[in-house]
Every structure is written in structure tokens, then in C-alpha cells.
Amino acid sequence: MKNKLTVFTLLLCFIGWAQDKSSTSDELEKTYSEYINIPREVIFVHLNKGLYVKGEALAFNAYVFEKQTKQLSESTTTLYCEILDNDQNRVGVKMLKVVNGTVSNQFDISEEYKPGTYTFKAYTNWLRNFPENNHFEANFTVVDREELNNNYEYNEVENIDAQFLPEGGHLLEGVINTVGVVVKKENGRAFKNASGYILENDKKITEFYTNHLGIGILTMKPKLGVNYKAVLKLTNHNVEFDFPIVRERGVSLAVNSEDQIIIQLNTNESTLESIKGNTYKVMVHNGSKSFVIDTQLEDYKTILIIDKDQLDEGIQIITVFNEKNVPILERLLFIHKEKNRAYISKATVSKSKTDSVFFNLEFANIINDSTGYSKLSVSILPQETLAYEENSDIYSQIYLKPYVKGEIEKAPYYFNKINRKKKYELDLLLLTQGWSSYSWDSIFKKDQQIKYVFETGITARLEIKKRNHRKFMIHKLQHTNLDVIEIPKNEESFKINGLFPKEKEQLLLSYINSSGKIKRTSLNAYFSPSSIPSFNKSSDLGFAILPTIKVDSEPFFEDAEELETIVINADKIRERNLKNTSRGTVDYFNDFKRNSTQLVTYLSNRGYRTSNYNGQFILEDPRRSSNGPPIIVIDGAIYRDTSVLINFTFDQVDYIEIFRNGTGAPQYKRPNQGDVIKITTNPKLRRKISLDRISEFSFPIHYSSNKEFYKPKYSLINSDFYNYYAVYDWKEELSISNSNNVNFSCRYNGSQAFKLIIEGVTSNGQLIHEVIDLNLD
Numbered sequence: 001m002k003n004k005l006t007v008f009t010l011l012l013c014f015i016g017w018a019q020d021k022s023s024t025s026d027e028l029e030k031t032y033s034e035y036i037n038i039p040r041e042v043i044f045v046h047l048n049k050g051l052y053v054k055g056e057a058l059a060f061n062a063y064v065f066e067k068q069t070k071q072l073s074e075s076t077t078t079l080y081c082e083i084l085d086n087d088q089n090r091v092g093v094k095m096l097k098v099v100n101g102t103v104s105n106q107f108d109i110s111e112e113y114k115p116g117t118y119t120f121k122a123y124t125n126w127l128r129n130f131p132e133n134n135h136f137e138a139n140f141t142v143v144d145r146e147e148l149n150n151n152y153e154y155n156e157v158e159n160i161d162a163q164f165l166p167e168g169g170h171l172l173e174g175v176i177n178t179v180g181v182v183v184k185k186e187n188g189r190a191f192k193n194a195s196g197y198i199l200e201n202d203k204k205i206t207e208f209y210t211n212h213l214g215i216g217i218l219t220m221k222p223k224l225g226v227n228y229k230a231v232l233k234l235t236n237h238n239v240e241f242d243f244p245i246v247r248e249r250g251v252s253l254a255v256n257s258e259d260q261i262i263i264q265l266n267t268n269e270s271t272l273e274s275i276k277g278n279t280y281k282v283m284v285h286n287g288s289k290s291f292v293i294d295t296q297l298e299d300y301k302t303i304l305i306i307d308k309d310q311l312d313e314g315i316q317i318i319t320v321f322n323e324k325n326v327p328i329l330e331r332l333l334f335i336h337k338e339k340n341r342a343y344i345s346k347a348t349v350s351k352s353k354t355d356s357v358f359f360n361l362e363f364a365n366i367i368n369d370s371t372g373y374s375k376l377s378v379s380i381l382p383q384e385t386l387a388y389e390e391n392s393d394i395y396s397q398i399y400l401k402p403y404v405k406g407e408i409e410k411a412p413y414y415f416n417k418i419n420r421k422k423k424y425e426l427d428l429l430l431l432t433q434g435w436s437s438y439s440w441d442s443i444f445k446k447d448q449q450i451k452y453v454f455e456t457g458i459t460a461r462l463e464i465k466k467r468n469h470r471k472f473m474i475h476k477l478q479h480t481n482l483d484v485i486e487i488p489k490n491e492e493s494f495k496i497n498g499l500f501p502k503e504k505e506q507l508l509l510s511y512i513n514s515s516g517k518i519k520r521t522s523l524n525a526y527f528s529p530s531s532i533p534s535f536n537k538s539s540d541l542g543f544a545i546l547p548t549i550k551v552d553s554e555p556f557f558e559d560a561e562e563l564e565t566i567v568i569n570a571d572k573i574r575e576r577n578l579k580n581t582s583r584g585t586v587d588y589f590n591d592f593k594r595n596s597t598q599l600v601t602y603l604s605n606r607g608y609r610t611s612n613y614n615g616q617f618i619l620e621d622p623r624r625s626s627n628g629p630p631i632i633v634i635d636g637a638i639y640r641d642t643s644v645l646i647n648f649t650f651d652q653v654d655y656i657e658i659f660r661n662g663t664g665a666p667q668y669k670r671p672n673q674g675d676v677i678k679i680t681t682n683p684k685l686r687r688k689i690s691l692d693r694i695s696e697f698s699f700p701i702h703y704s705s706n707k708e709f710y711k712p713k714y715s716l717i718n719s720d721f722y723n724y725y726a727v728y729d730w731k732e733e734l735s736i737s738n739s740n741n742v743n744f745s746c747r748y749n750g751s752q753a754f755k756l757i758i759e760g761v762t763s764n765g766q767l768i769h770e771v772i773d774l775n776l777d
Contacts, residue, residue: 025281025292028325032283032290035443038129038450040067040287041076043136044397045122046759048379048730051141051387052109053148057710058083058140059106059730061377062122063761064098065398067134068288070314070340071765072101072373076124077500078455078703079103080532084119091118093532094704097457097479097500100373101761104732105706113142123535126454132287132437134402135535138392148721159186162196162232162241165432168253168320168329171244173224174268175252175300179244180432181208181216183232190214190409196232198243213410215428222246251280251297253320253329257427261306261333263318267297278323285317287403287438313337315403317436327440332404332430336418341395342366342766347756349774351748357776361742361758369764374736376760376768380746383753383773384723393769394759404433412769455529457498458699460507463524464492473518475508475694476652476681477501479703481637484512502705507697516612518693525697532701583664584657584678594650602650606658617645621674630675633668652681717750728754736762752776 041064048059064076076098083092091113096103123135160183167178183191194210198220208230210216222228228243249271254264263282267275275297282293282304289312293304313335320329345364351357359378381388392401396411414426442448457480464470470489476482479500487494499507511521600610608630609620621630632639639645659665659676668676709730714722729746736742753775760768 024279024325025294028281028283028321029290029292032285032443035448036068036285036287036290036438038448039075040130040132040134041065041073041124041127042067042134042398042402043079043122043124043127044392044394044759045081045120045136045138046377046379046394046757047120047138047140049140049381049385049387049727050138050389050391051143051725053143053145053725054109054111054113056109056712056727057106058109058120059104059379059709059732060120061104061375061732061759062096062098062102062136063375063394063759064101064103064124067402069765070398072375072761073098074100075454076101076126077457077498079122079124080535081105081107081120081122082532082535083107084121085114086116086118088119090534095532095701097703100375102373102375102733104377105704106709108710109142115142115144115147117141121535124455125452125529125533128452128533128535128537129448129450131439131442131537132402133404133537135537136397148725160184160191160232160234160239161186162194162230162239163432164230164241164243165434166244166252167255167431168331169434170250170252170329171222171246172250172252172266172268173222173246173248173270175266176219176221177252178254178431179218179220180428181210181218182432183210183214183216188407188409194232196230196238199227199229199231201227202229211425211428213413213425213429215425215432217428217431224248249274251275251320251322251328253318253331255318255331255333257308257333257335258423260308261311261316263304263306265295265297265302265304265320267300269300272297272300275323280323281321281325283317283319283321284311285319286312286315287317288312308335311335313340314399315430315436317403317438319440330435332433332436334400334423334426334430336423338418340399340766341415342762342768344758344768344770344772347770347772347774349754349776351776352745355748356745357748357751358743358745359756359774363736363740363742363762363768366736366740366762366766367764368738368740368762372763372765374761374763376731376734376736376742376758378731378734378744379757380728380730381755381757382723382726382728382751383755383775385726385755386724387727388755388757390771394761395767395769398767403436403438404430405435405437406433415769452533457500458701459528460496460499460697461526461528462494462496462509463526464494465522465524466511469511469521471512472521473510473512475510476635477505477507482634482639482648499699501699501702503702505699505702507699509695509697510693516617520693521695523695523697527700530700582657584659584676587656587658589650589653589655594653599645599648599650619645628674630677631662631668633665633676633678635679635681638668654680654682656680711747714749718752734760736760 043062043064045060045062052058062079064073064079065071066073079096079098081094081096082090085091092107094105096105117139119137119139121135121137127134163182165180165182167180171177183194185191190213192212192214194214195207197204197207198218206218206220208216208218224246230241230243232239232241252266254266256262277296279294279296282295284291284306295302295304316333316335318331319327322328342363342365344361346362348360349357390412391410393412395415400411401408408429414422464487471486474483474485474496477499480498485494507525509521509523510518512518603610603619607623609622611618619630632645657678661674662668662676665676665678711729714726716722728751731744734742734744756772756774758768758770758772
């Protein structure tokens with residue numbers, strides 16, 4: 001066979017290049033773009049640890065990103081989190097309200113949880129439309145206190161599985177092929193530092209070795225009509241495995257991405273003459289951008305060289321199509337640029353005289369964006385912990401996992417202190433992944449079915465039963481503003497969108513009659529969604545922490561002392577704090593004021609003139625110094641139509657701030673308008689409204705409220721149990737200051753050594769993952 005070689009050097013960017021592209025290439029790109037341009041979300045969840053003793057809390061902070069931009073999603077409002085047992089039965093579920101891409105909450109690991117392995121999943125309804133791994137999934141372990149007193153002897157002799165995966169997907173006769181090797185234990189974890197060899201008709205032709213992650217590589221030039229076997233060498237015996245079938249005809253793929261992207265297409269003597277003149281297409285894509293290179297295989301080797309600097313950070317997928325636009329080969333690679341990560345330059349811990357421990361984190365390379373939001377979560381564990389294993393982090397979840405089909409053990413390892421060795425190991429991993437998570441069958445269908453809607457809270461559809469009822473008041477919920485709506489006479493139903501009811505909240509509606517009075521109404525109510533959807537897509541994780549060390553100490557105090565609740569002077573302290581921080585005149589409401597104050601009287605006493613004429617509530621400021629009518633703000637929402645105040649009661653008012661001529665409240669001030677009257681309510685304060693004035697409708701599901709993280713009381717600090725399995729504290733929804741610092745404190749319990757697991761995102765979208773050990777001096 002003649003050794004022919006064709007090389008094309010392509011300095012490409014995503015905008016275009018000088019080559020003419022065929023109409024089929026344009027069609028291929030168009031089809032792909034239509035598929036990926038449908039917005040997608042991708043989710044990461046920071047769990048406070050991976051092994052829980054009954055009685056502890058599984059705390060978490062969820063981050064929802066736009067997949068294409070890698071920025072926190074400002075559109076997502078609803079996240080579902082569920083816990084499944086080993087039989088895939090749902091044992092816990094929550095519906096959460098997402099704000100600016102993040103939300104925090106926790107599951108109580110109660111006595112109802114049997115010891116074993118559980119799966120935590122997080123997803124949105126919209127995310128269920130797509131086959132890629134855009135959801136979050138992680139295993140965790142629950143143990144009994146008594147179980148930790150046992151000796152743990154795990155059988156090291158177990159079934160071993162080895163896979164041999166040709167680069168690109170095919171093993172082609174007569175050319176040099178690269179074959180990835182993956183060796184795993186029965187539980188899915190890597191079988192470290194394995195070795196073996198390949199037999200050709202029972203004759204050893206080459207050897208292979210795997211690294212500490214169970215991944216290796218070999219090269220060979222296979223022949224037709226030959227029996228190949230792979231042999232794995234174990235301590236006491238060898239194990240044989242089948243080897244991929246050798247193809248007589250076809251094209252193979254080899255990719256080198258060390259300095260530039262070098263794509264090599266190989267064919268053999270049996271194939272070349274039959275494919276000469278056919279146009280093959282090489283698409284480079286990443287789920288957001290793509291370009292296509294047309295090439296003809298005129299020789300046995302064709303090499304394409306792409307400028308690495310023109311590609312975005314993260315996964316790039318190389319797909320080869322034959323002349324019929326059928327995908328025949330695929331290879332994943334990763335472009336390292338580091339610009340989308342932020343790092344902690346200094347971390348310190350100190351103890352105060354008041355039994356508090358203070359932590360300070362300093363960042364060096366943050367690019368601040370005043371329009372964005374920075375969010376961090378920190379799990380604080382004992383430094384010797386065995387309850388945390390680094391199998392997932394925010395960077396690998398956003399930049400790597402959504403693009404691969406298989407599960408990746410110790411994914412954060414590849415992105416921690418990146419060097420040439422780790423880049424090579426990641427490339428080995430991607431070589432063994434085969435095809436990406438994008439389904440070409442789905443892409444080529446073109447008529448992608450969108451079954452699941454993008455949810456923005458709960459929608460209520462209400463059927464009107466009394467025709468003369470046309471004007472309604474929607475009473476305030478904790479996360480839904482007070483509103484008044486009027487329904488046209490020819491409509492028999494109406495919808496209320498964007499409802500976010502918390503536990504025990506109901507939809508409260510009143511009919512407003514011609515005199516402006518509110519009355520009970522008669523409606524049929526239907527809600528969507530009416531149940532929490534299940535998520536049937538699963539990953540074959542296989543990773544869960546097992547307790548490995550016996551501990552003899554009692555995990556928790558048997559009789560934990562409850563903190564005494566302090567209520568004396570609480571109202572006065574809060575009132576003083578409000579008055580010290582507000583730039584307006586603050587009127588703090590206690591129970592007496594809520595029950596005895598009338599709106600008209602309240603406003604009149606503050607110099608305003610009110611009237612109620614023909615169902616219209618008019619509010620005026622007669623002062624000469626006034627710039628115009630007051631602006632009403634209720635819980636941050638501006639109400640230009642003051643009719644919402646006709647039936648307003650003080651039963652939920654927490655406090656009222658009045659800003660004369662808007663001074664001190666620029667976010668609400670408008671030209672030619674006067675005072676700002678800012679009313680802040682608290683639905684938990686609601687008195688029972690008379691049943692003849694309001695209709696109640698029960699929501700079928702509710703959004704879960706967060707609560708303060710419960711820190712267990714341990715009987716012995718620095719015992720084996722505490723050091724290996726306890727939790728010190730958990731901090732969520734932290735923000736980075738303008739000076740690029742994060743500060744937080746915890747109550748001191750005698751611990752001296754801490755492990756901080758930090759996840760988050762800066763205001764500019766840089767991702768943060770750090771595991772830091774700190775010691776008190």
C-alpha cells in the first residue's frame with residue numbers, strides 16, 4: 001500500500017471561512033442550529049456532604065444555568081428536587097421557587113429513611129424535553145447510629161469489567177487504530193493501575209496499562225480473519241475479554257488536541273477507490289456554535305488542522321458525516337482556557353472572644369459585573385471527614401457532564417490545578433466516551449416535540465359561575481402581589497399566572513361589587529401543574545460513600561438542650577433596627593395596630609386626602625410642597641391604580657415607610673409624582689377574614705419554604721465519629737463583596753481543623769469550586 005497523505009490547514013472562526021460550502025453542508029448546519037437553538041437549562045446542586053446519619057439534614061444549594069451562555073438563568077422559576085431509594089421509589093420531594101438562578105433548601109434525614117444508598121435528583125419541567133444529561137443527579141448514603149459501631153469488611157474480590165473502545169467508534173483493518181481501555185469494578189468505580197495484553201490468534205502483540213482512574217490506551221494495526229482477545233492481569237488469575245470487531249471497509253478517526261486541533265481521517269486500500277470523489281463533512285460543535293468542513297478523501301490519510309484559539313472553552317464535539325449526511329464517527333475533546341473560573345487566593349479562619357469562628361475568603365481574578373449576581377455555598381466539615389467525596393463540582397457539571405453519555409468518576413480532579421498530565425488524562429477519558437449526549441436521530445427529526453411547558457409558577461384557571469361577577473380582587477400571597485382584575489362580559493373564565501404558594505397558603509379571591517365592596521364569589525378553580533412531575537431519566541452513577549471506619553462514641557446528645565426562645569422586647573428591637581436603616585419615616589405595626597387601624601383614618605392622619613367615588617379610590621396630597629399624587633408600593637410592586645386600596649386591610653402589614661417627594665426611595669420615584677408610600681406585608685400575620693368577603697381555593701401542591709440549617713449536637717467533639725462523619729455547619733446564598741471577599745461566621749464548638757467545600761458563581765459568570773483545609777492557630 002502506498003503511504004499517501006493529504007493535509008489541509010484551516011484557520012477557522014465561527015463566523016465563517018474562505019472555503020465555499022456545499023448546500024448540503026448549509027442544510028446540515030441549519031438542521032443542527034434549529035435543534036440546539038431551543039433554550040436549555042443545566043443544573044448543579046451543592047450537597048453539604050455525601051453520607052448522613054439519621055437525624056441530620058441534607059442541605060443543598062441549587063444553581064440553574066442557561067446551557068448556551070453558561071450564565072445563571074433569570075427565567076427559571078421552578079425547580080423540582082426528589083430523593084429516590086435504591087428501588088427508585090420516591091421518598092422525598094420538594095418544589096422550589098428559583099430566584100436569579102439559585103435556591104436553597106434541605107431534606108430532613110428522619111428515622112423513616114432505611115440505611116442504604118439514595119439518589120438525589122434536581123430538574124425542571126422544561127428540561128424534561130431534552131435527551132441530554134442536563135439535570136443533576138448524585139448518590140448519597142444513609143446510616144444508623146448503630147451501624148457506625150460495626151466493623152466494615154468489604155469484599156475486595158469482585159467482578160471486574162473491561163471495555164475496549166476504538167477512537168471514533170470503529171476498528172478498521174489495515175490502519176493504525178487508537179483504542180481506549182476502561183477497567184471498572186462491579187460497583188462502577190475505577191479499577192486502578194490495571195495491566196494486560198492483547199492476543200492475536202493467542203499470540204501477544206501489545207500490552208496496555210491503566211492509570212489511577214482505570215483508563216488507558218493502546219495502538220494496533222488490526223487484520224481481518226484474526227481472533228483478537230484482551231487479557232486483564234489480576235493478582236491470582238487472568239481474565240479474558242472480547243475485543244471489538246475489525247471492519248474490512250470504512251473510515252477511522254484520530255484526533256490530537258495538544259497544541260492545535262489535528263483531525264486525521266484514515267481509510268484503507270479496500271475502501272479508498274470506492275469513496276474517492278465523495279464529500280465527507282467534519283462538523284465541530286459544542287451545543288451552542290458549529291461549523292462544517294467539507295473534505296474529500298483522495299488519499300489514505302487526510303489531515304485537517306484547526307486553530308485551537310478559535311474554539312470556545314469547554315467540550316468540542318467532532319462528528320464525521322459520509323456523503324449521505326449519515327454520522328459515522330464522533331470524538332469529544334476539551335478546550336482549556338480558564339477564563340470562566342475564579343480562584344480563592346487566600347483563606348483564613350480565626351476565633352473571637354465571643355465563641356464565634358470567622359472565615360474569610362479572598363478572590364484574586366474576579367471580573368465584576370454590577371448587573372449580575374454572585375452566589376456561593378459553603379459546607380464546613382471536620383478536616384478528617386469521610387462523609388464527602390469529590391465526584392461532582394459546579395465546573396464539571398456545567399462544562400463537561402451535560403455533553404457525555406456516561407458517568408464520570410472524580411470529575412473535579414481533571415480541573416483542579418490543571419497541568420499537562422491532567423489535560424492528557426481528560427483527553428483519554430473523552431476518547432473512551434464515544435458518542436456525545438446529543439442524539440443525531442433527534443436532531444434529524446426536525447419536528448422536535450416540546451411536550452413539557454416552561455413553567456412560571458402555578459397557573460389557576462377560574463370558571464365564572466355568576467355572570468354579574470366581573471371584577472375580582474386577588475389577595476396577596478407571600479410571593480404574589482395583591483391585584484384587581486376585570487373580566488370582559490363575553491368571557492366565561494380567566495387565568496391567574498405566576499402563583500407561588502408556600503405551604504398552607506390558599507388562593508384567596510373576592511368579587512368587587514358596583515359599590516367597591518368585596519364579597520365572596522362563586523368560581524370553579526383548576527390548577528396547572530397539579531402534581532409534581534416525575535423525572536424518568538437516570539444516570540448509572542454507581543458512586544456512593546460507604547462507612548469504612550468503626551466508631552464507638554455516641555453520635556448525638558440523647559437529651560439535647562433546646563435554645564430558650566427570646567421574645568421580650570423583640571418588637572422594639574426590630575422597630576429600632578428598621579428606623580435606623582430606612583431613609584424614610586417608618587411606622588412599625590404590632591398586633592394592636594393591625595387590629596385597630598383603618599386605612600382612611602391612617603392616611604388622613606398623615607396629611608393625605610382620600611375619597612371613594614363610584615368604586616374609584618382617590619388619594620391626594622394637598623400639601624403645597626407636594627410634587628403630585630403619592631405612589632403606592634406594596635412589597636416592591638408599584639400600584640399606579642390606587643383602587644387596590646379600596647378594600648385593603650392592615651391584617652398583614654409588617655411596617656410602612658413614607659418617603660416625602662420620593663426622597664430616599666429613588667428606585668420608585670417617577671417624574672411629576674409625589675410621596676412614596678411603601679407597604680411591606682407578611683402573610684404569616686393574616687387574621688381570618690370574614691367568610692362572606694372571601695373565597696378560598698386550595699392549591700394541590702405548594703412551594704417549599706427554606707428553614708435555618710439544623711446543626712446536630714454531638715456528644716463528643718474530636719471523637720472518631722465527629723472527625724469522620726459529622727457536619728460542622730452549612731452556609732448558603734453567600735455573596736462576594738465589591739472588594740472580592742466573602743466573610744461568614746459559625747458558632748465555635750471546640751473544633752480546630754476544618755474542611756471547606758466551596759461552590760458558586762461570580763456576577764460575571766465565573767465558576768468557583770474549591771476544597772480548602774483550614775486550622776485555628
